Amino acid sequence: MNEQTIRTTHYRACHLCEAICGLKIETEGVQQEQRIISIKGDEHDPFSRGHICPKAIALQDMHDDPDRLKLPVKKVDGAWQQISWEQAFDEIAQIVAEIQGREGNDSLAVYAGNPNVHNYGNLTHGRMLRKALGTKQNYSATSLDQLPHHFAAYFLYGHQFLIPVPDIDRTKFMVIMGGNPLASNGSMMTVPDVKKRLKSIQERGGKFVVIDPRRTETADIADSHLFIKPGTDIFLLLGMINYMFNNERVRDGHLTNVFDGLAEVEQSVAGFSLAIVSAQTGIPANQLIDLFDAFCAQPESVFYGRMGVSVQQHGSLCQWAIQVINLLNGSVDVPGGAMVPSSAIAYVQPGEPGSGHYNLFQTRVRGLPEFGGELPVSALAEEMLTPGEGQLKALFTLAGNPVLSSPNGRQLDQALEKLDLMVSLDFYINETTQHADYILPPTAALEHDHYDIAFHRLAVRDTARFNEPVFEPEAGTKHDWEILNGLSIAIAAAKGQSLRAMPAPDILMDMGLQMGPYSKKAGSEHALNLAKLKANPHGIDLGPLKEGLLKRLCTENKRINLAVEILLSAINKIALDSGHELDFPLTLIGRRHVRSNNSWMHNYHRLVKGKPRHHCFVHSSDLNALNLVDGEEVILRSRVNEIKVQIEMSDEVMPGVVCLPHGWGHDRQGIKLEVAERHAGVSFNDVSDDQACDPVTGNAILNGIPCGLYKLN
Numbered sequence: 001m002n003e004q005t006i007r008t009t010h011y012r013a014c015h016l017c018e019a020i021c022g023l024k025i026e027t028e029g030v031q032q033e034q035r036i037i038s039i040k041g042d043e044h045d046p047f048s049r050g051h052i053c054p055k056a057i058a059l060q061d062m063h064d065d066p067d068r069l070k071l072p073v074k075k076v077d078g079a080w081q082q083i084s085w086e087q088a089f090d091e092i093a094q095i096v097a098e099i100q101g102r103e104g105n106d107s108l109a110v111y112a113g114n115p116n117v118h119n120y121g122n123l124t125h126g127r128m129l130r131k132a133l134g135t136k137q138n139y140s141a142t143s144l145d146q147l148p149h150h151f152a153a154y155f156l157y158g159h160q161f162l163i164p165v166p167d168i169d170r171t172k173f174m175v176i177m178g179g180n181p182l183a184s185n186g187s188m189m190t191v192p193d194v195k196k197r198l199k200s201i202q203e204r205g206g207k208f209v210v211i212d213p214r215r216t217e218t219a220d221i222a223d224s225h226l227f228i229k230p231g232t233d234i235f236l237l238l239g240m241i242n243y244m245f246n247n248e249r250v251r252d253g254h255l256t257n258v259f260d261g262l263a264e265v266e267q268s269v270a271g272f273s274l275a276i277v278s279a280q281t282g283i284p285a286n287q288l289i290d291l292f293d294a295f296c297a298q299p300e301s302v303f304y305g306r307m308g309v310s311v312q313q314h315g316s317l318c319q320w321a322i323q324v325i326n327l328l329n330g331s332v333d334v335p336g337g338a339m340v341p342s343s344a345i346a347y348v349q350p351g352e353p354g355s356g357h358y359n360l361f362q363t364r365v366r367g368l369p370e371f372g373g374e375l376p377v378s379a380l381a382e383e384m385l386t387p388g389e390g391q392l393k394a395l396f397t398l399a400g401n402p403v404l405s406s407p408n409g410r411q412l413d414q415a416l417e418k419l420d421l422m423v424s425l426d427f428y429i430n431e432t433t434q435h436a437d438y439i440l441p442p443t444a445a446l447e448h449d450h451y452d453i454a455f456h457r458l459a460v461r462d463t464a465r466f467n468e469p470v471f472e473p474e475a476g477t478k479h480d481w482e483i484l485n486g487l488s489i490a491i492a493a494a495k496g497q498s499l500r501a502m503p504a505p506d507i508l509m510d511m512g513l514q515m516g517p518y519s520k521k522a523g524s525e526h527a528l529n530l531a532k533l534k535a536n537p538h539g540i541d542l543g544p545l546k547e548g549l550l551k552r553l554c555t556e557n558k559r560i561n562l563a564v565e566i567l568l569s570a571i572n573k574i575a576l577d578s579g580h581e582l583d584f585p586l587t588l589i590g591r592r593h594v595r596s597n598n599s600w601m602h603n604y605h606r607l608v609k610g611k612p613r614h615h616c617f618v619h620s621s622d623l624n625a626l627n628l629v630d631g632e633e634v635i636l637r638s639r640v641n642e643i644k645v646q647i648e649m650s651d652e653v654m655p656g657v658v659c660l661p662h663g664w665g666h667d668r669q670g671i672k673l674e675v676a677e678r679h680a681g682v683s684f685n686d687v688s689d690d691q692a693c694d695p696v697t698g699n700a701i702l703n704g705i706p707c708g709l710y711k712l713n
């Protein structure tokens, strides 16, 4: 057998979405000549059990993508020049020191995008850069996403990461509100093979219900689906709490005697009668009662809400109300209900730093609150564009594409052009990074090792898995964590400080494992450490979710105060929906597809081939009323902007609702994404509104946007 025909089997996690499926990757050849022959699901992975989706196959496209950068580039007179790492680090450090020296540390912001949580070296080493920069201006995709979950967990359980997830493998009744796991493969609930897991609920005699303005792929296999008017979920949730109080459905459970504030909550929801809920949501009262009764029939029920209820007007209230419903039904910390995973790397210790805080400082222009040290992304552009003391002059983006992913992206697009310095850690010249002065590209996924720090913490079963890289990194390239180390040390030095390099992430992870709940030290039979995980590349099963929230509660008095003051006062401000402005009679919601991932996987031909997936769904009755035809190109207009969309008649959506995926809109000058440009689509966030956000947290509103459709002139 010569070197070309040497075949190797690699076991490796897919890090592209939260489902963390195990993969079996076959390669041929050795070292730099190695190439992928096949990517399949790993049947021996105890968690994902062989599940895989089409995105994993595109890891091959990512690896081979000719547009992917491998070495640093600098923009000189509008053109990109390759430079050395040393030059990049030195120059950036000098400019940062100069800007921060002149304008203060807070004149520079950091935006961290979604792939940071999927790449453990970014999680461990991101803090190096924050330390070197010393800015309070930290932004991330969290405030386009799951911020309300952290907010609710912080106020109820005392820690932003103490988040119960559905015990989907044992539940008897599950409500999925504003989530479409059949497309997204689950979120804030790491659940590989979700379709089979949902079907198993039905096979063991249980049921699951979907509440969504669109009859989604998940709704299609549910026991029932309730259409709900976008943005009205809070009525259903508060109405359900009211119903539980009024109809003796509040169950005594093992947590009941640590509850505080029951009476205040009861009083706050008293006005949410079935009649009001039904009128606001569009769901008939008898269907609401059936839902509430079926849920409350047993403690092994779980209410779960995701993007459709997190990233909308009342996101924080919704996520709090969902916790309250689970708590009042006695479902929290109970098998079959909602339970907090026990990840192998110790985390969530009472009193530990990072447990969370709220509103300690605010954004300069609009006064939006920080949460856990981060400010809402909806404010990022105005902080750059509004002159005055404290105006942002520089930005670092780490694995993020906020021009496509944050509200009013066109405004941000313009704001980025005006910065004195922009640096991006990213391997693409895309809609955001094209504005950078320096792009520092990391190695691709299969070139570095991997442990899923973030998603084992949200997983519906306790497992642990470490994987070696599939490919050796190309000569001269760096991993994200190495870039973060080098850049941070250079910046600190330029500012006259000294910073020591952090050890490689696998070393940190090994330490974490050896202090965790499955370590020898903790007396666990699993005696986990890095060596043990290396010897078990399919992953190690650590059993179903475990009870024990009482011991893990991080609130100071070890109790759960349901009556979160700021939220109760927000309830008083909920306005009844009195219809939209005349110009914007329709409501825009988002959509995900299993062959697409946020904004950055449209350059992979294995994913974008076939029929376009970025059309705008419109109900037939709206098409008729507006005198439009299926397939027509029309203007979609909102308060901030207008875009041209191609409409697709679809009775999956409710009348009055239009539906468009985000992350598209790649036909811009300056980007270098050959395949994506040919499948451009339009960007949803050109019409979402940066000025409208969740009043409690400042989280973005990316679902339920008032809009209108107009004929092209």
Ligand SMILES: Nc1nc2c(c(=O)[nH]1)N[C@H]1C(S)=C(S)[C@@H](COP(=O)(O)OP(=O)(O)OC[C@H]3O[C@@H](n4cnc5c(=O)[nH]c(N)nc54)[C@H](O)[C@@H]3O)O[C@H]1N2
Residues within 6 Å of the ligand: 112, 113, 114, 115, 119, 141, 144, 145, 307, 398, 399, 400, 401, 402, 404, 405, 406, 425, 426, 427, 428, 430, 442, 445, 480, 590, 591, 597, 598, 599, 600, 661, 662, 663, 684, 685, 688, 702
């Ligand atoms: N309208 C609307 N907008 C949305 C949403 C929605 O539902 N509707 N969803 C929101 C949500 S939930 C999220 S999480 C955000 C995502 O928003 P972002 O995180 O801002 O955007 P992504 O599309 O994930 O872009 C990721 C970037 O990271 C780069 N990248 C990928 N892997 C790596 C890596 O390993 N290292 C480095 N350094 N770079 C990498 C990619 O090239 C890409 O530029 O979008 C939000 N925006």
Ligand SMILES: Nc1nc2c(c(=O)[nH]1)N[C@H]1C(S)=C(S)[C@@H](COP(=O)(O)OP(=O)(O)OC[C@H]3O[C@@H](n4cnc5c(=O)[nH]c(N)nc54)[C@H](O)[C@@H]3O)O[C@H]1N2
Residues within 6 Å of the ligand: 017, 018, 114, 145, 177, 178, 179, 180, 181, 183, 184, 185, 186, 187, 211, 212, 213, 214, 216, 228, 229, 230, 231, 232, 233, 306, 307, 308, 309, 312, 589, 590, 591, 592, 593, 594, 595, 596, 597, 598, 703, 704
């Ligand atoms: N294939 C794929 N998988 C992904 C991603 C991806 O882009 N593509 N992104 C990943 C990321 S970053 C995240 S955060 C997760 C998100 O995971 P999910 O939340 O499961 O994904 P979405 O498809 O955004 O689901 C939101 C659902 O809410 C509905 N909805 C919209 N407005 C409302 C409303 O007002 N009320 C109710 N009840 N429902 C509403 C929408 O119709 C949609 O079905 O997915 C992750 N997985």
Ligand code: SF4
Residues within 6 Å of the ligand: 014, 015, 016, 017, 018, 019, 020, 021, 051, 052, 053, 054, 055, 056, 185, 192
């Ligand atoms: S569902 Fe698909 S993208 Fe997500 S981890 Fe599994 S294979 Fe990867």
Ligand SMILES: [Mo]
Residues within 6 Å of the ligand: 114, 141, 145
């Ligand atoms: Mo997300």
